Amino acid sequence: MKICVLGGDGYCGWATALYLSAKGHDVSIIDSYARRLWDHQLGVQTLTPIRNMPERLKAWHQLTGQHIDSFVGDITDYEFLASTLRSVEPEAIVHFAEQRSAPYSMIDREHAVFTQVNNVVGTLNLLFAMREFCPDSHLVKLGTMGEYGTPNIDIEEGYITIEHNGRKDVLPFPKQPGSFYHLSKVHDSHNIMFGCRIWGLRATDLNQGVVYGTVTDEIELDEALINRFDYDEIFGTVLNRFCIQAAVGHPLTVYGKGGQTRGYLDIRDTVRCIEIACLNPAAAGECRVFNQFTEQFSVLEIAQLVQTAAKKLGREVEIRHMPTPRVELEEHYYNAKHSKLIDLGLQPHFLSESLLDSLMNIALRYRDRVDSGVFMPQVNWRNARNERRPARAAVTPAELALAMDGRS
Ligand code: NAD
Ligand code: USQ
Numbered sequence: 383m384k385i386c387v388l389g390g391d392g393y394c395g396w397a398t399a400l401y402l403s404a405k406g407h408d409v410s411i412i413d414s415y416a417r418r419l420w421d422h423q424l425g426v427q428t429l430t431p432i433r434n435m436p437e438r439l440k441a442w443h444q445l446t447g448q449h450i451d452s453f454v455g456d457i458t459d460y461e462f463l464a465s466t467l468r469s470v471e472p473e474a475i476v477h478f479a480e481q482r483s484a485p486y487s488m489i490d491r492e493h494a495v496f497t498q499v500n501n502v503v504g505t506l507n508l509l510f511a512m513r514e515f516c517p518d519s520h521l522v523k524l525g526t527m528g529e530y531g532t533p534n535i536d537i538e539e540g541y542i543t544i545e546h547n548g549r550k551d552v553l554p555f556p557k558q559p560g561s562f563y564h565l566s567k568v569h570d571s572h573n574i575m576f577g578c579r580i581w582g583l584r585a586t587d588l589n590q591g592v593v594y595g596t597v598t599d600e601i602e603l604d605e606a607l608i609n610r611f612d613y614d615e616i617f618g619t620v621l622n623r624f625c626i627q628a629a630v631g632h633p634l635t636v637y638g639k640g641g642q643t644r645g646y647l648d649i650r651d652t653v654r655c656i657e658i659a660c661l662n663p664a665a666a667g668e669c670r671v672f673n674q675f676t677e678q679f680s681v682l683e684i685a686q687l688v689q690t691a692a693k694k695l696g697r698e699v700e701i702r703h704m705p706t707p708r709v710e711l712e713e714h715y716y717n718a719k720h721s722k723l724i725d726l727g728l729q730p731h732f733l734s735e736s737l738l739d740s741l742m743n744i745a746l747r748y749r750d751r752v753d754s755g756v757f758m759p760q761v762n763w764r765n766a767r768n769e770r771r772p773a774r775a776a777v778t779p780a781e782l783a784l785a786m787d788g789r790s
Contacts, residue, residue, distance in 0.1 A: 384408045385660060386470050388457060388508070389478030390450075391435055392417055393610040394524070394593060394652050398476060400600035400607065401653035402660075403448045410451035410470050411435075412463070413479065416500075420486070424770070426614040426756050429626060429748050430596065433606050441606035457504040464511040467519075474660040475512070476522045479504060480566070484528070484708075485616045485761040487563035489768045494562040501566035502573070509577040520663035521585040522656060523574055526567045527645045527675060527718060529589060531558030532711050537718035540587065540671020560710055561763070571671075578669040585668070586659045590652065591645030591675030594621035595737060596744065598650050609649075611744065614756035621646065621684050623757070625738060628692040628699045629745030630752050635759065637706035640682030641713035645675025645720065648731040658726045673720040676730035691738035707759040 385402050389395040390411030403409045413435070421427055433441070439450050451470070455462035457479050467475070480501040481487065487497040505523070512519055530537045533556065542555045554575065557568045577583045596611040612618040613626040624634045647655075655674050664670045679687075685701045692699045706712060724730070731737075745752070761768045 383473045383660060384471060385474045385476060386410050386412060386467065386472035387476045387478065388412045389480065390452070391415055392478055393596075393612065394649065395476075395478040396438070396609055397598045397601060397649050398478070398653045398656050399450055400442060401598060402657060403442065403450050404446065404600050405657065407660075410453065410472070412453045412455065412457065412466055414454065414456040416456065416481075420481070421617070424614070424616055426612075426616065426753070427751070429611040429613055429745060429751055430608045431748070431751070432608055432610055437606060441604055445603050445607075457507055458500060460507045460511065463507050464515060467511050468515045471516060472519050474520045474522055474663070475508065475516075476524075476656055476660070477505065477508060478524050480524070482563065483617050484561035484563045485759070487561050487566070488761050488763050489770060490766065497563050498566045498569070501563075502569045505570040506573055509573060509583065512583055513577070513581045517581065517583065518666070519584075520660065521574065521583065522659045523570065523585060523587050525571055525587045525589040525671070526564060527589050527591045527673060528561070528564040529557050529559050529568050529571060530555060530718070531560060532643070532714045532716055533558060534715050537673070537716075539673045539719050539722050540589070560708065575669045578664075578667055582667040584664040584666050585670070586664050587669065587671045588655060588659060588674045589671060590655075591647055591673075591678075592619050592621065593647060593649050593652055594619065594733070595649040595741065596622070597740070598653055613752070615759045615761065618756075620681060621688070622741065624685055624688040625741035626745040626752060627757060628688050628697060629742040630749055630754065631697065631699060632754055632757050633700040633702035634685040634688060635757060636681055636685050636701055636703050637708065637759070638703065638710075638712035640685060640703065641680050642706075642710055643678055643680045643714065643716035645673065645678050645718055646684075646733065647674065647676045648733070648737065650731050651676055651728065654728060655723050658723055658728060662726055672722045673718055674723060675718070675720055676728075677732060678716060678718065679733075687733065688738055691735050692742065694735070695739060695742060697742075704759075707762040709763045
């Protein structure tokens, strides 16, 4: 298939682009490299030294003979997006290209506004460009489990049957998101549903849980293909953060009681879920929702699993509870359905000790790059304006220029 991966320079997008290319699909990437810029502005960097896009793509071509096209631009720029889609004529469009950090969106007004404009306008532009230039293409959009929040009832896959005053209907599942970022995904979902309804577009909204891991079969082929492994308080997700904290002997930062329960999945399952969605497109006018995760854990359970795995590697690590900087339930009911991707053939990689070992070993390999100053949370949901520590020159201007190179 001809597949366009929006956000293909990012954590999930890069792994997905390589996986789809390895499967023989004709892949092109669209990315503005905005994420590399945000890291630079925040003074943080991925643990792993990711290469710039031209180097990544050259290495992939040399290793496999496969060619991936790259288009550098911002999808909030309609002319750029439309002309790119017109030239690529994709059968499927996988959309990862958003600002995806909840803490980033809660720093202050500017970051909240930026997040919602970037995400909602980008997705809206995409819907209009699809309608105009590739109306039969299938949109595979990354949503998030956090759109649902933590209701005191079972979470369905996108829709719920409701009986009210003797009448019955199937309606979108209620959304109670926990950050301005998660809210941007809810707004996207509504816009996508509307686009399918009025224009007959086809879409799959993948409500993904928290992703962990960094390696896939393709990424493992060569150091030049290395993927992101974020661990800072803004972009690091909890399981990845705990593995790096454990590797360097930092206490595991459990927010509050640690009863916050979420759906999780291995990045190797992310890439497979995307392939499954692409190979089984939604019908014209249909907006499907799949819950994309494989297991649910509380934060404390994850901390305990990491603590045990670290001990087996000879490392004692403390679990430290601290007040949660977020506004979230610290203990709650959680039971989210997630059978639709399994029904279509997903065979999950469940969280294992060997995976935790390998993540900690990656952390040890790059331990010189670990900045322990970015472990503690500084963005508090209750503040309208969070003071963040000044950005440090983690990435030099020369490195940034190199990262951004690719326009030529
Ligand atoms: P990421 O930040 O690593 O990658 C996102 C990529 O999109 C970056 O390369 C960035 O430069 C690009 N981008 C952002 N805005 C853009 C724009 N306007 N135009 C062009 N490019 C733009 O994020 P990720 O972890 O790979 O997440 C990808 C998607 O998956 C996001 O939509 C996120 O909400 C969703 N998701 C991620 C997780 C997770 O745990 N990482 C979990 C659930 C859902
Ligand atoms: N948490 C800790 N300690 C930490 C970091 C986080 O206890 O050091 C807690 C948080 O308070 C939260 C949970 O762990 O309760 C998950 O936090 P997270 O930062 O790993 O994930 P989250 O902010 O929910 O966002 C991530 C991705 C986002 C994606 C989402 C999926 O950054 O793009 O949408 O996971 S979901 O959570 O299902 O909405």
